[in-house]
Amino acid sequence: MYYPEELIEEIRVQNDIIDVIGSHVQLTKKGSRHFGLCPFHNEKTPSFSVSDDKQMYYCFGCGAGGNVYTFVMEYENFTFTEAVKYLADKVHITLPTVELSDDMKKQMDLKHQLIDINKAAARYFYYQLQTEQGKAALKYLEKRGITADIQKKFGLGYANIFRNDLYRYLSEKYDQKVLSQSGLIIPEKKKPGEFFDRFWNRVMYPIFDVHNRVIGFGGRVLGDASPKYLNSPETKLFDKRRHLYGLNLARIARKDCIIIVEGYMDVIALYQAGITHVVASLGTAFTIEQASLLKRYTNQVIIAYDSDAAGVKAALRAIPLLKAQDMSVRVLRIDDYKDPDEYIKHKGSEAFVKLLEKATPSFMFQVEEIAGKYNLDDPDNRTSFQKDVALKILELESEIERDNYLEAIAKKYNTNQQHLESLVAETGKNTGIVSSRNKIKNTINEKQKRKKQSEDGIILAQKNILTLVANNYDMYKIVKKYLDISDFLDDIYRKVAEEIYGAYESHEKIEQAALINKFMELEHQTKVASLFNAKVSFDNNIQLEKILNDSIKLIKSANIDAKSRVVGDISALQKLILAKRELQGLHISLKDG
Known part of the structure; x- marks a missing residue:
């Protein structure tokens, strides 16, 4: 801690938590507490409580809580030191000048240093985008229709064409041993002690955690080099299985659901079109950990992957993971267009919002994909389809759900509902009720x-x-x-x-x-x-x-x-x-x- 504990406490006491939070959240006094809508997750009924007596806040919905420092850190994306400076300024307290010695720098928490390094790299990439060298990257973004405001909002940048440009910049400020753990530099195999940049000649997409801290990067190559997209490796900060691109913004969008898309540009394009409740997985198949993370902020999701075969396959993989978290899942079909970005460019955001309203319930989407494998005009094919559907219906644990989908499937595919019910019952006796949700849960060793x-x-x-x-x-x-x-x-x-x-x-x-x-x-x-x-x-x-x-x-x-x-x-x-x-x-x- 850079400042004396007595000074830290004096600054806290001088900043009344009701005043500080009240400048950001509309609070209503009820008894000894003040209540408002939580600024850290989407809610319609106030569950965010601020105590005047204790000088603390707590959200009964998402569990966010702490003192005035905690609030400023989370709301403004500040480190503790930055929060101290911010609150000291508000009450006109002059902080002593602090010079960090080499020993103090070494004692800084590794995670804290990595956050600082990623923040410095993000700022550097953003600066490079505005330079002469970044013209090609800027032209690419402008061609994709991304405005300057949105570029700034997402911190988009450019990794220079020189192989060690970022390393030279960061090595002037940070210890090489810590830099080597950031995922931003790679050791030269033939030149011990020398490093080169992981990202160069790429459009850069900073990856933020839910607290708006830069934890990693994605880079899209300019030209024909491979791979087209490159992500940061796993570090002390970044595990791509446990984060979602855009969740820092989607969680405060105050919408009933969150849309899942495939890539960075889909998130950015939708956000620019005013559709701000959107996230993307990070260069990997959707994971159990990402489903669990989403569950903290919503009970409803819409999968809006690309319309190609790979996108359909990815949606089918994601559905059981999301359903295992007891979430309502729908799937958006974007016919005649490659992805949400392309659809909006041709049809506009209003048309996309209307399309979202028609998203297919995930179970019917799975049934439609089964139907696509068969020629339903052929009796044998039709029988095989009905048997596959019967197995699928058995996966539903709720009897009400089974009845509703039996009726919907019979109507959509012109099938006798009673015959389908009999087939389901017969199949259940022969195979037992199979639940994909249980399959997901049972993948974890007892x-x-x-x-x-x-x-x-x-x-x-x-x-x-x-x-x-x-x-x-x-x-x-x-x-x-x-x-x-x-x-x-x-x-x-x-x-x-x-x-x-x-x-x-x-x-x-x-x-x-x-x-x-x-x-x-x-x-x-x-x-x-x-x-x-x-x-x-x-x-x-x-x-x-x-x-x-x-x-x-x-x-x-x-x-x-x-x-x-x-x-x-x-x-x-x-x-x-x-x-x-x-x-x-x-x-x-x-x-x-």
């Missing part, structure tokens, strides 16, 4: 599932304990007898425990909003804020005592397991085994305090 459930349980146990002790000294007196600070395995929760334990031992009040200041990363601040906004549900002291016992035992047991994996001494291992056995007989009473 052992891995059990491990994840165990890890989730340990996290929840730590969270429950910290939530219980945060505002209850009597609960702290009980917990401290059984849990040391070192027992908290999660790094963030251990730091919180250290602060809470220290405050109680010093007979100081726990200032929750001030405690959040101890963390510089946005996700860490949000995680800490969730502790103070969470509720541990119980109806009576018996239930509370059970939660306390289960949580403490789980945390202690996890610690013993962690130590047993690294212990090398037999006698030490035997002591751990004995400690775990004794743990089973442990009973903690609420009277222990």
Whole structure:
């Protein structure tokens, strides 16, 4: 942290959270809290709450929460240091000049440095687009109809034709070891110690995470070189399976659904046409992780892939992944045009919006694709089609859905509904009901599932304990007898425990909003804020005592397991085994305090 803790806290106190958030979100006072529409996800009913007393905010819809620093960081896409400077300026506090020494630079978190490097690279690419050397790239974008405003909105840029142009620029500011982990440079095989740029002579598309931070890049080559599109490799920041291009903008579009397209230019073209709730996968087939990510922001999606065979195949792969997240899925057919970009250029945005309204339910889309394999005028082909459809209908878990689609299919394909129902029943007896949703879920090894459930349980146990002790000294007196600070395995929760334990031992009040200041990363601040906004549900002291016992035992047991994996001494291992056995007989009473 570059500035004294006392100064950080003074700046927070001087910036009333109601005033700061109220300048961006329309708030209405209800009792002791203020409510408004959450600026971080799409909602129609206000679930975004701001507490004047606690000087904290929390969204009951998406879980965003924290203090005034957290809000500014997330809303303005600022680092913690940038948020400090921003809020200091608002209350006319002059910050001391800070010079980072070489040692301080090395101590900066690697992830934080990589974010800075990507941000610097994005700015450099954008600058290059405006230069004489970037004319060809700029001409390409203008030919595609992308305006200067949209170029700026998406941070589009140009990677110079010189092979080490970006490397020379970044190496003046950043350590070479960190640069080598950014994915932006590649070592020269024949010249040890020298590097060249991963991207050169390409139109550049910065890839943002949901907090508007640049985490990677996509580059489209100018000319006939291969590959046509090149993405950043996986880094500490970037995992293409877990991110979606354009989601940072789509999540705040306040629409009922999100449209999934294939490429960068589709997202940009639709956004320019006023259709802002659109995302694209990142040079890979749509993944389970991306489906899970979308579920945080919407329950409805429309797949609008290219109209060619590859686009249809990709849509068919994506449907079960999205349905496994219990999402409503429709598929857009863009007849006579290659992709959404081309359709809008010829038909306009209003026509595209009307086309979206006619998107086909995903199940009927799958049935239509099955029908396309057969000549339905031929009796044998028609029978084979009906058998395939019967198998497909059996995948539907809801009886109401099955009845509705039986009726729709019978009507569309001029088939006797009762005969189709009989075929479905007969097929079900012979094969059993097959669910593609279950197939997706069963791809995860049972052992891995059990491990994840165990890890989730340990996290929840730590969270429950910290939530219980945060505002209850009597609960702290009980917990401290059984849990040391070192027992908290999660790094963030251990730091919180250290602060809470220290405050109680010093007979100081726990200032929750001030405690959040101890963390510089946005996700860490949000995680800490969730502790103070969470509720541990119980109806009576018996239930509370059970939660306390289960949580403490789980945390202690996890610690013993962690130590047993690294212990090398037999006698030490035997002591751990004995400690775990004794743990089973442990009973903690609420009277222990």
